[in-house]
Amino acid sequence: MRAAIYIRVSSEEQVDNWSLGAQLERCQEFADSNGWDVVKVYEDAGFSAKSDQRPALQQLLRDAESGKFEALIIYKLDRLSRRQGHMALIVERLVAAGVRLTSATEHLPWENILQRDLIIGVHGLIAQIDNQNRAMETTKGKAARARAGYWNGSLSFGYTTVKLFKKHGYADWQNGQITETAYNTYLEQIAEVFKRFKHLTEDDAIPDPINSGGLVLAFEYYSQGGVSDRDVGNLLNA
Numbered sequence: 001m002r003a004a005i006y007i008r009v010s011s012e013e014q015v016d017n018w019s020l021g022a023q024l025e026r027c028q029e030f031a032d033s034n035g036w037d038v039v040k041v042y043e044d045a046g047f048s049a050k051s052d053q054r055p056a057l058q059q060l061l062r063d064a065e066s067g068k069f070e071a072l073i074i075y076k077l078d079r080l081s082r083r084q085g086h087m088a089l090i091v092e093r094l095v096a097a098g099v100r101l102t103s104a105t106e107h108l109p110w111e112n113i114l115q116r117d118l119i120i121g122v123h124g125l126i127a128q129i130d131n132q133n134r135a136m137e138t139t140k141g142k143a144a145r146a147r148a149g150y151w152n153g154s155l156s157f158g159y160t161t162v163k164l165f166k167k168h169g170y171a172d173w174q175n176g177q178i179t180e181t182a183y184n185t186y187l188e189q190i191a192e193v194f195k196r197f198k199h200l201t202e203d204d205a206i207p208d209p210i211n212s213g214g215l216v217l218a219f220e221y222y223s224q225g226g227v228s229d230r231d232v233g234n235l236l237n238a
Contacts, residue, residue: 003036003071006060008044008079020045023075030073030104039069052086061090064097071100077108077123084121084128091120155205158215162194163202165209 007023020043031038040063042056052058057080063069072094074080080101081087094101100110106123109115142152155161190209197206207215218232 001034001036001071002039002069003031003073004040004042004060004063004069005031005038005073006042006044006057006079007075008047008054008056010046010048023079026104027073027075030102036071036073038073048082052081052083052090057090061093061097064094064099067097069099071102073102073104075104077103077106077120082128082130087120087123151205156215158208158212159205160208161203161205162197162200 005024005027007020007027009020009023024041028038042060044054044056047054060072064072077087080090091101102108102110106119108119145152151159155164193207193209193212197204200206214236218236221227221235222232
């Protein structure tokens with residue numbers, strides 16, 4: 001039987017060291033144990049399963065409807081989708097194309113339609129509830145950080161942390177182009193910033209010793225009124 005493999009990790013899962021390679025290896029073992037020939041591997045790296053508009057997934061569905069394979073192997077059902085409605089639509093297209101959906105780690109009785117649909121429906125609902133719960137917990141966490149005076153996401157231009165500054169060094173802020181002489185001219189400024197905020201931890205945000213002046217300039221210029229974002233950008237570039 002001609003088979004295809006679909007593997008996926010989201011950006012968050014990449015951070016948590018989810019492995020596309022491990023998924024692929026397990027799916028390939030499943031194919032080998034069934035004597036199936038894997039004709040193509042579809043991979044969506046850094047795409048959330050909350051959306052079904054993933055490049056590899058959409059290509060997979062088109063290829064399935066073109067008859068390029070007869071079975072689809074996934075590591076787990078939540079790799080396919082974490083929304084019950086999307087899961088149902090994907091499975092419906094695979095069924096209409098005559099493609100058998102199989103999971104390398106979960107029992108999926110494809111020939112028994114009632115059991116198959118029940119298992120897929122339950123797994124889809126559980127994945128959706130888990131996804132919604134994660135979203136709520138993330139929102140609560142972000143709100144708590146904001147109330148505590150911390151930032152969410154990447155630090156804005158003009159800010160850094162002592163830990164980041166120590167980790168990357170001054171050269172990174174100048175794209176590796178700074179000379180030792182130029183670096184030394186900023187030593188006093190850097191020392192003053194660290195002294196001023198010595199009561200904070202290494203993870204707290206502090207003004208960047210190098211470009212915080214640009215942030216202040218941008219605010220002062222914009223506060224004059226009648227100034228656009230583009231005007232501010234042109235000023236900073238100049």
